[in-house]
Amino acid sequence: MLQRYRIRWTKVGRTRFISARDLTSVWERALRRADLPIAYSEGFTPHPKVSFPDALPVGVRSTGEYAELTFAAPIEPASDLAALSATLPAGMDITTYLEVPDGAPKLAKMLRVTLWELAWPPVDLTELRELLATRAEELLASTSVEVIRHRPDGDRTIDVRPAVLALAASTRPGTPTRDAHTVLRAVLRNDGPTVRPTDLHAALAPDEVAAPAAVTRCVQGTEVPGGVADALDGEVEPLVPDVDAEAA
């Protein structure tokens, strides 16, 4: 009896440098260590049935990764997935799970939009937020914003505008462990041509603003007023960071 679970997981800290290619074996080994009955594909070189909807660029943080795990035998999800989470490398944690009923839509279909966060170091707080806010308004008012993406196999022009649903620049106040800094959050559509956070930086202020020091894929799911609702549990991540919630 196959049992499918969808999970949301994080990829932060050192693990943000693990490539998509290496992730498969990282998950397989963790599943084996946790001794969970993951199902395997048929054939001469069986692969564990762990599927990821899309790849995260190397170096990008994420609190909004998803995966679908198929088990060959029933598991105790609360304790078994906690054990799996514990044996994954530090920085990779399972934060939500959901058993998948038969006939459920594909996971990728549930991940309609992504909330991205670009963050800058604790400098130029007011000036940077105001510039980004102005540029964000201009972008949202345009019908087309083309940027050139430089790639080893040649430059490519892409239109950023159709993917952008919402944009907001804000200042995240300081805490005892972290200085105040500027963040830009964006809701991007997942269908259509892929637009990456680097494209967004290029579209907004490539010459006046340094590349963001950190980029995070916060959550994926559906757009709701003021943010994005997680595909699995519906929890809303706001477009403007909720400082009180983060502190808690």
Add this chain to the structure above:
Amino acid sequence: MLGSAPPSLGPTTPPRGQRAPFRRPGSAATAPPSCWGALEPLLPQVRKPAQYVGGEHNQRSTPWEAAETRWLLCYPDTYEVGQPNQGIQILYELLNDRPTALAERAYAPWVDLEELLRAEGLPTFSLETHRPLWAFDVFGVTLPHELGHTNLLNLLDLGGVAHRSAQRGADDPLVLVGGHAAFNPEPLAPFVDAAVMGDGEEVTLEIDDVVRRHKAEREPGGSLASAPDDEVRHALLRALAAVEGVYVPAFYAPRYSDDGRLTRTVPTEGGIPALVPKRTVQDLEQWAYPRKQLVPMTETVHERFSVEIFRGCTRGCRFCQAGMITRPVRERRPETVQRLVEEGVADTGFNEVGLLSLSSADHSAIAPIARELADTYEGTTTSLSLPSTRVDAFNVTLSNELARNGRRTGLTFAPEAGSERLRAVINKMVSEADLLRTAEVAFSEGWRHIKLYFMVGLPTETDEDVAAIAELAIEVYAVARRHGRANKVTISVGGFVPKPHTPFQWAAQDPPEEIRRKLTLIRHAIKDHRGITLRTNDPEEGVIEGLLSRGDRRVAAVVERAWQLGARFDGWHEMPTLELWRRALAETGVDLAWYSYRERDQREALPWDHLDSGLDSDWLWEDWQDAQSDQQLDDCRWSACYDCGVCPGLSLEHDTGYTGGYSLPVLPQGLGSSAAGDGALPTAPERYAGGG
């Protein structure tokens, strides 16, 4: 630009003279700053950044202040190549299991990261906590081969440590080397503080004791508390030289005759041993390590749980340094192997198990070991592998057993030489009939691909011997075709490099032009046989290896100069450093041909004569003479002792391994039993992974 990061907050390297506070034992120490904060922003700019982040399952990290001695263990190549090394993992676990010690690991940063580190003023760092090399007490480097020598110098320099031993003082790390290439450390003599000979388990702990006691004496009230810097360093080196198996090059001087030949290497101080013996762990059962193997988060050359099933080899292949310097054979018990594998697979999550040794099919209980493991993992996704290149049908049977879960794809055998005569010269006892029968069995049982390893440039080799490689390949391919049109044969041919402590240590190496000519003979002879693939290495690759293998202390100037000219990663195709080495040779006036392409005679001293691998030098010479008259020598596991010199002084019940009731699974003599996969020269990653 708005939002630019403030200038790097990377830790600065304190000048020498201000490092003592970081190096004091235990809680008296100031923890050195981590480089992580400054390194992290650089990583998006480099290839394969995951190799620098650490965070592997089973990684250990002890607080700096909780340890009295602190080791940085290093494999002087990339993480991808060095991470699986068993030697490092054994010592890592042993040292970290000591309450008074901590050990972290370092690998060589690839050239892209090195450039950024130098630009930012960041040092060689540890993988676990990204602490700088200069703060550690011991920099322990394994040298599985000679092509990491320039990386070693580079890592020291990048790590804020003088690359010359004489320029290091009381507050610099001790630079130790071990591993197979440390059996001739003379080309590194000015750079290393000590070379450790032989098995590392016991001697490393003894060295750790020496360092801990030495550090205690430097604390207030200790006998060295107010001693001058050079006296402190001298005291430490003297204490090290008193440990059996530890060679301190600074206490020895080479003597040369007028024509430049070495006459002997002699101690320069009283109380220093004239001959440094290698260390031998007598009972592997007492050292069942590594248990908690490190699981990489990014690709490496061997991703599996490895268990060393025995150490040493007495097959006596005359080209094989590993087989000569690791004698005698010491086996692990089958039940210990089974336990290590079961615990290790569950603990690490690896889906492959490797049973390692120099010739794994030779374990006296290999059949039951393989059967038990195959039973345990039948029907699971755990696969078993046995890197053995023994040429016989038993090897095929074993491989069948181990491949129960998977496809029968490729089998590898190492006849090493093409003609019967030359196989007698190198003491590789395989007949052509054995090989063809083995191929017949393999292809008829469903294997699709046979790989054969050979060498050219062997002593006494003629063009007929070279042509015989192609002829043998063609015959094996004829067998392959009979069992399936898609079956394949690959021959991998490397150039032979003579190594110290082997009967071929006196032999002349073939220059690269000669190797190239011989490879062309083979290529020409097989060109009409499309199903045979010929794989070769660039003949130039053996040049640096040959020079460093048998070089003396005068060759150190070439190593230093080549490194200064930019040589590093000498084993990598991507890094063509030979031109830099040729320039270094020219500038230092060292004659490559004299070192590599000349046959030596018995009267000439060898640069490693004062380092005792256990082999009697007269026996080595006799075996060299036997080789030249095509005389073979049996494996002493199954025939009478021939006095190679290793066993006297050791506890003899371990010499022939475990005899707890299993019969020897070898075939009757003459029906074909041979091998030792160690000397094989396959692809670059396989070749430089080392440490098997």
